[in-house]
Amino acid sequence: MPASNEEVISRIEAASSSYSSTFDKGHLALPPAKKYLVLTCMDARIDPARAFGIELGDAHVIRNAGASARDALRSIIISQQLLATEAIVIVKHTGCGMLTFKNEDAYNVVETNLGVEAKKELEERKLDFLPFPELKQAIQEDVEFLRGTKLVKDEVPIRGWVYEVETGKTVRVV
């Protein structure tokens, strides 16, 4: 059942009250202590801190639709050049929504749901939804994209993993 707007507000207020009552990490510094960044999907079934063992303060966590490295480039540059992270971990996952459509499908859905003016805005923005037809190949392509740009140092370790939404396991592929 969808949460109402009021329910979402109540949940955050309740979490804030409970979380802050035992919070003892106010001393953590801005730059990630363990100097790595994790790029994963926005998918609701992923809890990166617990599934990937990220302690509070240790790593940047970037999340977008499909864990796209292209889409994350701005954040990756800031993480590495301004906040000194050194390694990149990409985690895509089984059952990803990005495997289920093409750009053209998304453009059509936007037109159906939001109207022709919205589709025009997509076209003006040249918005690429960056879907992909195959999971491991998409990870490989993201690694190659990051290896190919001059905006990531050649010596930065880049690893690719698959999180299995069915089992809770994270399996290394690159």
Place this chain on the structure above:
Amino acid sequence: MPASNEEVISRIEAASSSYSSTFDKGHLALPPAKKYLVLTCMDARIDPARAFGIELGDAHVIRNAGASARDALRSIIISQQLLATEAIVIVKHTGCGMLTFKNEDAYNVVETNLGVEAKKELEERKLDFLPFPELKQAIQEDVEFLRGTKLVKDEVPIRGWVYEVETGKTVRVV
């Protein structure tokens, strides 16, 4: 102390083993059960699930440098139009790195760290790092940006919050 590449791999493997051993959420569906999305910063000091009370499977979580709505537009459209989320929660935070520099500074750091060819690539990509000088104003501007685009329905509730990295509290501002 930064984690070595091997240490990062070991951490993920250990987390995967532990997390999957008690994992019982393999049945969760792709679309977020509570039909909302949370946009927050990649900052290492934020654990959205615990701080904002997000149960596994309930909400999309998008994270980038500064919790930028502009940068997240692709993911927001996919979340709302293809996976049926209805409400948007933006959470920026105190002590955000985006408050500390301007585009020009980031361009200069890239040139210093990565060389003139890297700076040229930034220019070719017209990369805007989207820094902001004031927190609440940045939240307001993101809300206005989302209200202004035809790619988000007018009736979608959009709320803005500030997470306090010093106290663990999340405080509503919009």
